Amino acid sequence: MENADATAGRINEWIEANEPVFVTSHLDADGLSAAGIIGSALARRNTPIHLRITRQLDQIYLAELAANGPGRYVFCDLGSGQLHHIKEALEKWEVVILDHHPPSGNKVPPNIRQFNPHEFGFDGTFEISGAGTAYLVARHLGGSNEDLAALAVVGALGDIQDRGKQHDLVGLNKEIIVEDAKAAGVVDRSIDMRIFGRETRPIHVALQYCSDPYIPGISNDPEGALNFLADLDIELREGDEWRTFASLSKDEKRQLNTSLITYMLKKNIPPHEAQSLIGVVFTLTQEEKGSYLRDARMFATLLNSTGRSNQGGIGVAICMGDRRALYRKAENILKEYREQLALGLQWLTADSEAVTARKLLQTFHAQNRIPDTIVGSIAGMALNSRILDWSKPVVAFVYSRDGRVKVSARTTQPIVEAGADLGKAMRLAAEEIGSGSEGGGHNIAAGATIPRGQEERFLQIIEHILRKQLGRMKVAEGVGKNSENEETIK
Ligand SMILES: [Mn+2]
Structure with missing residues (x-):
């Protein structure tokens, strides 16, 4: 925390100088969330920002960046592994790196300040994300930024850091970020079907959003999902309206869950994966019901789709608050992205x-x-x-x-x-x-x-x-190996 504070101190000096800050972030959901956090924190202090999203930080990119002239640069969710390139390209300028990838081990020169949890004994693979490191610094940037913890939850889930029991977040993600987000009233953590749209979408539509685990014949396949449901003893409609997961009785939920597990086992999905449909869900309580942004995992998928289609700027705009034109655009990008994923998986299957x-x-x-x-x-x-x-x-x-x-x-x-x-x-x-x-x-x-x-x-x-x-057979210390009792749907 002292290091986060000191890193924020460096950025605070830039804010006071009122010069533009060049932010570079990674194009995945975690990187876009990180950019949204730093972008929001700087915008709240009226600091001009230039933001660029990149897939990788190579010498070509850095040379372009350095051509911007004297500057102050923040790198989010990347940089620690490319320290040698940054050193070379930006040796005259001031740099802050907020990253959770393993540091390259190179010596950090005085013009660069690196904030990386690995340096303090935390494992950035699952204890904290790029968005998380950005949030810990944003927290010290002045103003009240605790609401941005919601984006750090999204970033962690985007990087698949939910490796605790029942897909819970662990480490700093759990102890600081989820706690801050709850305290700020922006995130609710509960145990439920880990399926998007459980409150608002027809059951077969919600089921086809399921991607973790990906269920062949149901995921991305509303017709398949409908066929699967037709065999169950569950009324799918109530009058003219489709029913939702949330409207199912406890018995119906149990029947659906058991049938899904049986179906997945037949598809060779191992038991612990099949059972993982019930687990920890994170709801962004300030978002509208029915919005993709209300479920933190779906929010991450939406961001990912913008980045992966080279429109990460739209994702960052959503993180910084857009809920109108750009959000609508992102909905379409997500649709196309899901179609492309389905095509790729079909190819590998067929x-x-x-x-x-x-x-x-x-x-x-x-x-x-x-x-x-x-x-x-x-x-x-x-x-x-x-x-x-x-x-x-x-x-x-x-x-x-x-x-x-x-x-x-x-x-x-x-x-x-x-x-x-x-x-x-x-x-x-x-x-x-x-x-x-x-x-x-x-x-x-x-x-x-x-x-x-x-x-x-x-x-x-x-x-x-x-x-x-693999010859070394080193046994890692356990994530999710502790055998506490599982929580169940409330
Ligand atoms: Mn990341």
Whole structure:
């Protein structure tokens, strides 16, 4: 907290100078939430802001940024892993980094101030997000910013940090951020069906929003969902109106939940995943009922869709309060994004040659079939819903718009606990490939960019690294291993 306060002190000096601040943030839901938090905090102090959203912080981007001339720069949800590039490009300017990715370990020069939970013994993979670090600093920026904790909850869920029991947030997310958000009256935490629209949408519509777990034949498939429901002994309409989850009796809820679990088990989704449909939900109580923004996980999905379609500015505008034209635009972006995810998953399901199994991993190459911004999401969803083999990490390739190859790697918690660190593997493999390759990320989800034609060599290097990592069989200390009693729907 002292460090957060000191970091805020640096930004406060800039606010008092009344010069524009250049904010750069990452294009995923966490990055956009972080930008929304810092953007709001600065706007509340009437500080002019320039905001840019980027997929990665490479030398080209930094050179463009430095060309803005003397400046004050904030990096959110990225920067710690690219400290060496920032040092080089912005050595004359003032920089603040608010990040939760593992720091590169390079020495931080005096013109840069880095706020990163890893430096204080917290694990940024699941204890706090980029939005969380931005919030801890915004809290000390003057004015009352506690309401922005809601965005930090959204960011944490966007980064899939709900790895506690029943998909609860843990660590700093739980102890500080959720508590602040509750105290500010902006977030309510409860146990319920973890399905968007449980209060407002017809049951079959709500069911098709289900993406965690992704249920083949129901997710993204309202007709399939309707067919599934038709077999149950539940009245779906009341007069002319469709009923909602919230309107179901306890017995009906139980019947629906049991049938869903049975259905998922038949689809090879393992029991603990199938049962995870009931869990912790976070409601943004100030948002309208029926709005995508009322459910924190759906809010994150909406933000993600704007970023992944290169319209992250719209996501940040929503974080900063727009509920009109840009929110409407985002609704359409979300619809298209969901369609693209569904198409990608369909391809992996239907084409038996799409995925190649190797000894320690599995891989697919989407070439130009999938937008390069969503291939990681597809890989993750396919893994978690068992469209892919759950026992191996997946390494996915796609041609990126700049003529190179984008790599996305995803794995599961048990494999991380067995010692796998994909972020490290991606970084080392990219270094070995060279020619401007870059890689990094979290142990469970990571990415890289490499030249075309290097895919096979990259896989071989990754396999070599994985063999070493898994050979060590280091046992991680438990997230969600504590056996407290489960909470149930109230
Ligand atoms: Mn993040």
